[in-house]
Amino acid sequence: MNIKRRQFLLLSGISTIASGFLGWKLSNRNSLMETAIAANPVKKDLLLRFVSVADTGTGVRGQYSVAKAMNLYHQLNPYNLVVLAGDNIYNNGEIEKINAVFERPYQPLLRKGVKFHACLGNHDIRTDNGVPQVEYPGFNMKGRYYTFGQDQVQFFALDTNGNADWANQLVWLEKELSISKAPWKVVFGHHPIYSSGNYGSNKNFIKTFTPLFTKYNVQLYLNGHEHNYERTRAINGTTYLTCGAGAGSRPVGRSEWTEYSTSNLSFATYDVYADRMEVRGIGTNNRVFDRGVIKLNSV
Secondary structure (H helix, E strand, O other), X not given: OOHHHHHHHHHHHHXXXXXXXXXXXXXXXXHHHOEEOOOOOOOOOOOEEEEEEOOOOOOOHHHHHHHHHHHHHHHHOOOOEEEEOOOOOOOOOOHHHXXXXXXXXOHHHHHOXXXXXXXXXXXXXXXXXXHHHHHOHHHOOXXXXXXXXXXXXXXXXXXXXXXXXXXXXXXXXXXXXXXXXXXXXXXXOOXXXXXXXXXXXXXXXXXXXXXXXXXXXXXXXXXXXXXXXXXXXXXXXXEXXXXXXXXXXXOOOOOOOEEEEEOOXXXXXXXXXXXXXXXXXXXXXXXXXXXXXXXXXXX
16 A cells, blocks of 8 residues: 555544544534423512414324423423414314314313413414304414413414404504503514524514514514424514424524524423513423523613
8 A cells, every 4th residue: 555545544534533523522512502301490580481382283293292392391390371373273274173183282281271372373264264263262362363461471462364454453463562561572473574494584574563563662472384493583672483393393594683493393481580581492302402581671
C-alpha cells in the first residue's frame, strides 16, 4: 500500500470517527433537552393550569396515544380545562361518531371532571354546518364564537372557517376584548395566523386579528389545522401556538419568528401565574420537548 493511500484511509477513518462522535454529541444534547414529565410542585401563586390540543377526532391510535399522555400528565399535574381547537370529528363532523372520537379516548379525563371547550374546524362544519357540535354538551360551546373565564384568564373562542359570520363576529370580539378586565387574554380558533407548516401564515388573518390582539393585549393565540406543534416568539406582544398534532402529524419548518417546531404527536400545557405563563410541549413518549415563558406584558 503506498503512502498516499495510507494517508487517505487514515484521514477517512478519523473523519468517520469525528462525525460519529459529533452526531452522538448532537443526539445526546437533544435527548438531554427533553425531560420526563414529572409532578411540578404547585406554587402558591399558580392561578390556572390548562392544556390545549387540536385535530384530534380520528378515533385511531395516534389520538389514543396523545390522550394517554394527557391523562398521565393530569395524574402528575392536575388540570380541569382542555382547549380543543377544532377538527373534533373527522372526516365530516358526524356527531354520531362522538363516542369513538371523543368520549372513549378522553374517558379518564372526563370522569375526573375535566372540561373541554371546543371551537369548530373545517371538517366539523361539513355536517349541518357544525350545529350538532355546537349543541353537544361535552364541547361546552356557548355558540359558534363565545367567551368564558377562569380565575384571571379569559378565553375567546372563534369560528375561523370561511363561512363564518365575520361581520358580527369581529364586532363581538373587539367589544368583548375591550370590556374584559382579565389580565390574561387567550384567543383560540382552528386556523393558524402565523405558521411554518403546510398551509403557512394567513395574511388576511394577520391583517384582521393582530391589530386587535396588540390593542387589547392578547398574550396568546391557540390553533390547530396544521398537524404539528409550533410556538412563536412574542410577535407584537402575542405568542402564537399551533397544537394540531393531537392524532396525526405533518412536517413543519421554521420561520424567523419560530421558537420551536416539531411534527411529533403532542399537546401543550400552560401554568398561569400573576406575571407569567409557563408553556410546555409534551409528546407521546411522556417527555417535555419544549419550554417557554410568556410574560404578562409581552410587548
